[in-house]
Amino acid sequence: MDAVKQSAREWVERHREEISGWHRTIWELAEPAWREYESAAWYVHKLRSFGFEVEEGSGGMPTAFHATWTSPAGAEGDGARILAYAEYDAVPGNCQAATPVRGPREGLSPHAAGHTDPHSALGISTLAGVLAAQHAMIEHSVPGTIVYTGEPAEKVQGSKIVHGLKGYYDNLDAILSFHPFYMLPLCNTVRWDTHCGAYYSRVYTFECDEPQTWGLADPGSPIPASHSAARAPGADAALFTMYSLTKTTQDSMLPAAGGWSLSEAILTAGQATADNLPASLSQIQYSWRVPDVESAEAVLAVLDANAEAAARTAHCTVTGRWVARNRPGLANHAMAEVTWANVAEAGAPVLDDDALDVGRQLQQQLGHEPTEQPFLAETTQTIAPWDAEALLRRHLPPEQRNWTSDDYVEMTWYAPTARFYIARPTLAPVEGSAGHPPWVMNALGGIPATIDPTIVTAATVIAGTTLDLFRSPETLEKAAAEHRDRKAAAGDIPALLPTDFVAPTQLRWPEYVTTARGREWWIPTTHEETR
Known part of the structure; x- marks a missing residue:
């Protein structure tokens, strides 16, 4: 040396x-x-x-x-x-x-x-x-x-x-x-x-922003939107429809060779309440690791189709938001x-x-x-x-x-x-x-x-x-x-996201928080659970 x-x-x-x-x-x-x-x-x-x-x-x-x-x-x-x-x-x-x-x-x-x-x-x-x-x-x-x-x-x-x-x-x-x-x-x-290889990550956001248009209210009810009337399935239903539909179709996305994976994380689900109103918001993140861009795009096509189907089924709108998309x-x-x-x-x-x-x-x-x-x-x-x-x-x-x-x-x-x-x-x-x-x-x-x-x-x-x-x-x-x-x-592949792409820092990522209870992990836990 x-x-x-x-x-x-x-x-x-x-x-x-x-x-x-x-x-x-x-x-x-x-x-x-x-x-x-x-x-x-x-x-x-x-x-x-x-x-x-x-x-x-x-x-x-x-x-x-x-x-x-x-x-x-x-x-x-x-x-x-x-x-x-x-x-x-x-x-x-x-x-x-x-x-x-x-x-x-x-x-x-x-x-x-x-x-x-x-x-x-x-x-x-x-x-x-x-x-x-x-x-x-x-x-x-x-x-x-x-x-x-x-x-x-x-x-x-x-x-x-x-x-x-x-x-x-x-x-x-x-x-x-x-x-x-x-x-x-x-x-x-x-x-x-x-x-x-390539890695893509995308968050799908489901919103039930017009629950009143799901179906006809009870004509005999004095309140058209009463709690006993049929309600829209809502954003929770869309999320879990997306989750189960993607599990069902995962084996058909790509050939089972060469090694690839698909993972999911639920960022938000409903309003964290058991009220009988339909959940207005839910978000699920999918991340997939594949050998090449062509395979990544094939998975993306299926996920986008599943999200649209889940949204229609649950009376929601859906938007997609990129987290990562690399070469x-x-x-x-x-x-x-x-x-x-x-x-x-x-x-x-x-x-x-x-x-x-x-x-x-x-x-x-x-x-x-x-x-x-x-x-x-x-x-x-x-x-x-x-x-x-x-x-x-x-x-x-x-x-x-x-x-x-x-x-x-x-x-x-x-x-x-x-x-x-x-x-x-x-x-x-x-x-x-x-x-x-x-x-x-x-x-x-x-x-x-x-x-x-x-x-x-x-x-x-x-x-x-x-x-x-x-x-x-x-x-x-x-x-x-x-x-x-x-x-x-390699084909001189250009960057897969636009130059004005904004990092998704505002999404509800897990974090430590400080409240009246002190500093804690984002999901509050009891003393017994902490022990």
């Missing part, structure tokens, strides 16, 4: 305890999509304290930000512009304390939000990485500009589309995309050819190679005796005999991108170019992008038993002994790759040429 990268690595090691504290802060905040107010504010404050210029609320998104820092070794515009980013949204229904025992964080319901992947580690890893690179650039006079964005609502793939449409990814030379990972074979490696990812071998060199140099995260002890405690909690090595073996090893690619392709049709979904893919259309993974600690499966419950993974993502090695390793890779790229114009030129070729080969 050369002196410049060694300087960055030493910065990470010197700040290891501080970085761990940063992570615990974001992990405990655990704010869900589009509602990451305190998390975003924390990042903005931290970046400004390190000399970054920060735009808050970038792209019209209250919990997004766009930060830049230019090395004093060169004037504005000198050197490359390289982007990394933070994610910090958590997932409703996954509240877990950072302990090897099942239970929510103090004072909260198990139904509150918690970090699952965890995005808390994703963001702090990249932040530590760019700050380490910044330190080395100052110490060794390396020119260039670091661009760092705050990307909220990844769980609904929300912000990257908007940042792209609004020009925040224009004029970049490279993008580094990181995620903590455990799904085989993509542990401690870089994606090669098969990147993630399949583009590979870039030049970027993957330089990133892989840094992954190989950093090695897999090393779990010490304290981490192994946590793993054994979890095994005991689950009723299993503790083992010498409680964690999945592959999380302690690196694998070359082309070897991981070969293993991945064994499960896919030869003609399929993309698989599963993640919103980093939209970035790949704006600049050469490397997508790399550093393993997060994962308990090894027990032969003959079901998979481990989700709370186990969530706890491992918050316990410093188990998650800190992932953060430190990823930060080292981010810093090293960033510094390599800043000092290698020929690599960036090669990556840019490949990027142009890849876009052309």
